[in-house]
Structure formats: structure tokens, C-alpha cells
Amino acid sequence: MPARHPLRKIRSVVKDALRSLDAEFDRLYAGEGRPSIAPERLIRASLLRILYSIRSERQLMGQMDDNLLFRWFVGLGIDDTAWVPTVFTKNRDRLLTTDMSRKIMAAILAHREVAPLLSDEHVSADGTLLKAWASMKSFQPKVNAPPNRDDDPGDPPDDGVSPPSSPDQSTAEPEPMTRPKHRSRNAEVDFRGERRSNATHVSLTDPEARLFRKSPGTGAMLCFMGHSLMENRSGLILQADLTQADGHAERRATIDMLHRHSPGSTRRLTLAADRGYDSADFVAELRRMIVTPHVAQKSRHSAIDGRTTRRHGYAKSQRRRKKIEAPFGWAKTVGGMAQTLYRGIERERARFTLTMAACNLARLRKLLAA
Structure with a gap:
């Protein structure tokens, strides 16, 4: 070598x-x-x-x-x-789990050569959409979705014959079953004019995927949402998570990642984020956690006031937070996270966390050499 x-x-x-x-x-x-x-x-x-x-x-x-x-x-x-x-x-269910992936990431960050590269006070958070391994044709009305036996174990088995409701019916011969009509898996489907939402439809391929679009003017797709917490000094990822995609997922996941990063800590942190995090309840929760919200201000009805924006560190955090886009881009192009490989949140969360740990390893070669 x-x-x-x-x-x-x-x-x-x-x-x-x-x-x-x-x-x-x-x-x-x-x-x-x-x-x-x-x-x-x-x-x-x-x-x-x-x-x-x-x-x-x-x-x-x-x-x-x-x-x-x-x-x-x-x-x-x-x-x-x-x-x-x-x-x-x-x-995969015994060793390659979310818990083990988080421990691997923490062990890498705690390495004697890596720990001095990390910032103890300044972090950034952001999220990105990850396309689910499910097509739009699988997004069907919920009435046509197959029943979930885990949710309702009292349902009778689906053997094609209805259970008898009386002793007389139990002795009668069941009606012969009819073969369902064949439907091509790749048939042309016209979705024009059809209103579909997560409240009325579900994907038959991956029921945990959600129809979502992150910004106006873009098309909605079945996806999950990946989240990362980055330290601002070297741009290394401290925490990673993957959740269902919705308008509140980024803020909820950031609070969870902050709790895992510094549980019960009393030292003050600064959190940099984009305008999507400028919410009154989110900013109030950060202040209760002794975290200074260096969140980009909305043009109207912003929860960030002058006591935060007047400080020099606020502008610096806004510049540094954009480095979090680089790990997301690496994960999608090199790490293969542009689209999920497995079905369900738990397995993909473990894969996403391990991918962000591998992104840290890829960057360490230059950081340690410098």
C-alpha cells in the first residue's frame, strides 16, 4: 500500500x-x-x-x-x-442499526486526533429530501391499501372466504373464488386533475414514505427527510437523523439532535439555520435549552429580534452554516443517498447515519494533514 x-x-x-x-x-x-x-x-x-x-x-x-x-x-x-x-x-437488524451507527460516529469524533478539530460552542442544522424507493403509481387511496395485521390483530385471516355469521351459513358451501383482473404493472396512468395527499393516499411500496415538496415551484415526490447537526469550525457532522417528510420535521429533529449532542448541558451553544427554522415555538424552545438561535430572519413576522442579529457572531454563523450543504451533496453523489435502498425509516436512518460518518472520514484526511 x-x-x-x-x-x-x-x-x-x-x-x-x-x-x-x-x-x-x-x-x-x-x-x-x-x-x-x-x-x-x-x-x-x-x-x-x-x-x-x-x-x-x-x-x-x-x-x-x-x-x-x-x-x-x-x-x-x-x-x-x-x-x-x-x-x-x-x-442488518442486529448490528447495522441506528444505535450502532450513532455510536460509530461518536467514536470517530472522540478520537484523540479528531476531537481537537471540533467546535464546542457553534453548530449548524439543516435538512434535505431523500427520494424514497417508491413510484408515484404506488401512491394509492387508503381504502385500497392492504390491511395491517400488526395494527389490528383481531381481523380474520384474509383467505378469500368470509367467516360464517350463523350456524346455517357455516354448513353452506362457499362460493368459488374469482380470479382478479390482470393489471399491467407499467400501465399508463394519468394523474392530471387528481387531488392526492398524505391524508387520503398511501404508498403500497413503502407506506412510511410521504408526499412532500420542500419549496414552492418544485414537484412533490415520495420521500424521507434527512437531518444533520454540524459543528462550524471544521464542518464535521456531529449528529444525523432521518424522519418522515413534513413541514415540522426539521425543527423537531434539530431539537432531538441537540438533546443527544449535549444532554443536560449548561454551556451555551449557538445554532445557525436557514429561514425554515424561524418559528416562534422553535426559537423559544432553543432559548429554554440555553441555545442562542442564530437563525436567518424571515422578511415578515420573524421570531429573531435585534438582541441576536446585532452581534458579530450572528453574521459569522450565517456564513458558516452554508458548509452543511457539502456533506449533503457528498452523501447523495458519493454515498448513494440520493434515493433510499431499503423500505422503512429505521433501516434508512441507520444507513443515513453511517453515510454521514463516512463523510466525516473522507474529510479527515485533509483536515488532519492541515
Whole structure:
């Protein structure tokens, strides 16, 4: 491996960060049975997939077969057999979770070489839309949506025959079932003039996706919303989250990320954000949390007054907050987050958090060299 290869520094930081999580990994091992693949290797492989824009676990294992660079980074020997792609599927709900992704991000930020790069007082927040893996044709009226057995376990099984309502009906022969009419999956659909909303429609492909548009003049799409909390000194991501898309999601997620970043802290922080965060209830909540709201002012009915805007730090925070767009752009172009890969919020939240941790690793090479 070349001495100046960028993966050398990244591998060193990841190795130390995962070593600090040994106690977490020990609890994942069973007391008996055949030996399993080390969690550290699966996490390194997942980070490698993000850093090199590999589209799937199957392609990643194909690279692992003949790429010595990947084997060296993950920790496989030159003669070791690469894993089957289903290893990631079986470990996604056990190891590759949101909680573990957050711990990996925190361990990287707590590294002895990374911690001095972080700002202790000035942070920024923003959100971005992530297109869901669901087409607009799947956005159907709720009356046609399949029933959810988890919500109403008392429903009878849908076996095509109605349950008898009386003893006489129970002895009668059931009517023969009719085959439903065939409908082409790619049939032409004209949505012109049809009013659709999240209150009346739901996606049959991903029921947790929401129809949303972030700004006027843009088309609505089925999507989720990713959120990040960035420190203003080096532009590293401190917290990440993913929620359903709506007009209040950005402010709610920012409050949650602030609580996770500094729970019960009494030191004063400044939070920079765009005009979408200029809300009276949000600004009041920040002040109760001892957080100075360096939020961009709306042209009318702004909750930010002169006691904040008159200070020199307010203008500086407004300039620095725009750096948060760079990690979002990296996550969508390099990290593959322009569109979701899995169905449901929980799995995509874990993937988004790990992608933002990989974005920090990609930036550390230049930051540490400087």
C-alpha cells in the first residue's frame, strides 16, 4: 500500500474507534455455536462500500474477491474466502442499526486526533429530501391499501372466504373464488386533475414514505427527510437523523439532535439555520435549552429580534452554516443517498447515519494533514 494512500489515515481512525466499542461488540456474540464474522469487519466493509460508491453488497463481495486494497482495509487475509452477500442481510437488524451507527460516529469524533478539530460552542442544522424507493403509481387511496395485521390483530385471516355469521351459513358451501383482473404493472396512468395527499393516499411500496415538496415551484415526490447537526469550525457532522417528510420535521429533529449532542448541558451553544427554522415555538424552545438561535430572519413576522442579529457572531454563523450543504451533496453523489435502498425509516436512518460518518472520514484526511 502506498504510504500516502488516503485509506491509511482513515483505516487508522476507524481501527481506534472500533476498538473503543469492544464492549458493545462482545454483547453481540453468542455463548455457543460456530464462530461468526467479526462485527468490526462488517462495519469496515460497510464504510468501504459508501466511500467507493459501491451500489450493493453483492458488488462489494465481488470487489472483495480480487481487490487487495479492500481486503487490507477490512482485515481479510490474501487467501481468506470472501463472505456471501446475505451476511449483511442477516446482520442488518442486529448490528447495522441506528444505535450502532450513532455510536460509530461518536467514536470517530472522540478520537484523540479528531476531537481537537471540533467546535464546542457553534453548530449548524439543516435538512434535505431523500427520494424514497417508491413510484408515484404506488401512491394509492387508503381504502385500497392492504390491511395491517400488526395494527389490528383481531381481523380474520384474509383467505378469500368470509367467516360464517350463523350456524346455517357455516354448513353452506362457499362460493368459488374469482380470479382478479390482470393489471399491467407499467400501465399508463394519468394523474392530471387528481387531488392526492398524505391524508387520503398511501404508498403500497413503502407506506412510511410521504408526499412532500420542500419549496414552492418544485414537484412533490415520495420521500424521507434527512437531518444533520454540524459543528462550524471544521464542518464535521456531529449528529444525523432521518424522519418522515413534513413541514415540522426539521425543527423537531434539530431539537432531538441537540438533546443527544449535549444532554443536560449548561454551556451555551449557538445554532445557525436557514429561514425554515424561524418559528416562534422553535426559537423559544432553543432559548429554554440555553441555545442562542442564530437563525436567518424571515422578511415578515420573524421570531429573531435585534438582541441576536446585532452581534458579530450572528453574521459569522450565517456564513458558516452554508458548509452543511457539502456533506449533503457528498452523501447523495458519493454515498448513494440520493434515493433510499431499503423500505422503512429505521433501516434508512441507520444507513443515513453511517453515510454521514463516512463523510466525516473522507474529510479527515485533509483536515488532519492541515
